[in-house]
Amino acid sequence: MDDAPRLDAPALRAKRISVATEVATAQGGVISLGQLRSCGVTRSQVRAQLAARRWQRVHTQVVAVTTGPLSGLAMMWAAVLEGGPSAHLDGASALIAEGMTGFSWDVTRVSVPMHSRARSAPGLQVVRTRRYDPRTVQPSGIPRTRPDVAAVRAALWAVSDKQAALLLTMPVQQRLTTAERIGVSLLSVRRDRRRTLLHATVLDLLDGVRSVSEAEFAAECRRRGLPRPSRQVVRRGRDGTYYLDVCWEQWGVVVEIDGIHHGWATNVVADALRHNAVTLDSSVVLRLPLLGLRVAADDFFAQIEEALRSQGCPLPRTCDDAAARTTAS
Structure with missing residues (x-):
């Protein structure tokens, strides 16, 4: 009777690891430490997987259940998971996750509420924003801002006016959203030095001027x-x-x-x-x-x-x- 739990322990650990792997697979191969705890995987078991080089650490709160280079999807999921349960991709990162092609960004940007304690890391920019609104987040897939809102924010955060105009134009050309929806989202921008440029670009997209x-x-x-x-x-x-x-x-x-x-x-x-x-x-x-x-x-x-x-x-x-x-x- 006393030996039964000890005999079942390896199988139980293996089952928990298997469940955690399934969760990670749905997220590009990465999983947060909090999710691992929910799967019943202990910290010592995580350390054992890392020490055996079956897993690799991605951020302070995220590990990958594989070794080798991570995919773009895995890096985006890792950024969201590192940001915490309220984090979501925003700006150009959200557009890329939505399927926008022809544009690349070295840093993955996630938005979090003002009270969040998440920190930025190499390749990851965590932004605490007063504009945080869970109603603008896509209801399925990797947490990300809706394309119309993401396009406006990407344009506001762009490094140049030229890039700003492109980040409004590309989502419409690639049919990720419409100029009408971007125009509605742009109405919420009250003050910004690019506001006039963005309004003019949206009017051009509407082809009404x-x-x-x-x-x-x-x-x-x-x-x-x-x-x-x-x-x-x-x-x-x-x-x-x-x-x-x-x-x-x-x-x-x-x-x-x-x-x-x-x-x-x-x-x-x-x-x-x-x-x-x-x-x-x-x-x-x-x-x-x-x-x-x-x-x-x-x-x-x-x-x-x-x-x-x-x-x-x-x-x-x-x-x-x-x-x-x-x-x-």
């Missing part, structure tokens, strides 16, 4: 001393009439202002045909995405000035005079 964007383009031309272009010039191609956004007909320079939607597959063929038709008409055609007008205007306008000069426009600040003299003659 094309005429405003062309007006902005004309204003930039005036400010930089460029000639006044014609707008919505009508041209006739093989398949009918089409319009050019802005055009300096005297010098044969065309600028096509592309909305965010022009990056989508459904527009590629028609846009390419129109671009080629105008090029075959001996005009210089430049593309200016609205995103470029927001974050890289100087670079794009430098190309426009170069095109005008190459076509004989006597810049700077003399084109309007030259156009007036040509009209008078």
Whole structure:
């Protein structure tokens, strides 16, 4: 009778380890010390697994039940588990967990309530925030902020205006969320130096301000001393009439202002045909995405000035005079 518990102890330990492994497998192969305790695995048993190099420590409160390099999913789960039961991925990290591609981040960011005691670690940024709201967390999968909220926060925390605009644009292009939802989430931002930029980018995503964007383009031309272009010039191609956004007909320079939607597959063929038709008409055609007008205007306008000069426009600040003299003659 006295020997029965001792005989069952190895099997009981093995069962508890097996249960813990199943929990970890659902989390990319990692598990927190608190979860291990819930599975009945003691601290001494954890130390034994680590000493035998069957497991490896990831953070102070997280271990991996495998050895070798960890996957991206495992590192994200480890970040959340290290942050504690209220932690969740936020910003760009949440978007990547949601499935956003084409963007990488060296540090995984998790948000926790102000009272949390979790600490940052190498590769992990734990942020105590007053904006913590469990209602914005996805109800399933790895704990993470909803894509619309995550996109806004990622843009606010971005290292540059260009990156901020991209982090609003990419989730919409990859259909993780919609511009409408991002716009609603953006309304909660009352004060931030990027607030105006983010609102303008969302409007571009909604594709509801094309005429405003062309007006902005004309204003930039005036400010930089460029000639006044014609707008919505009508041209006739093989398949009918089409319009050019802005055009300096005297010098044969065309600028096509592309909305965010022009990056989508459904527009590629028609846009390419129109671009080629105008090029075959001996005009210089430049593309200016609205995103470029927001974050890289100087670079794009430098190309426009170069095109005008190459076509004989006597810049700077003399084109309007030259156009007036040509009209008078």
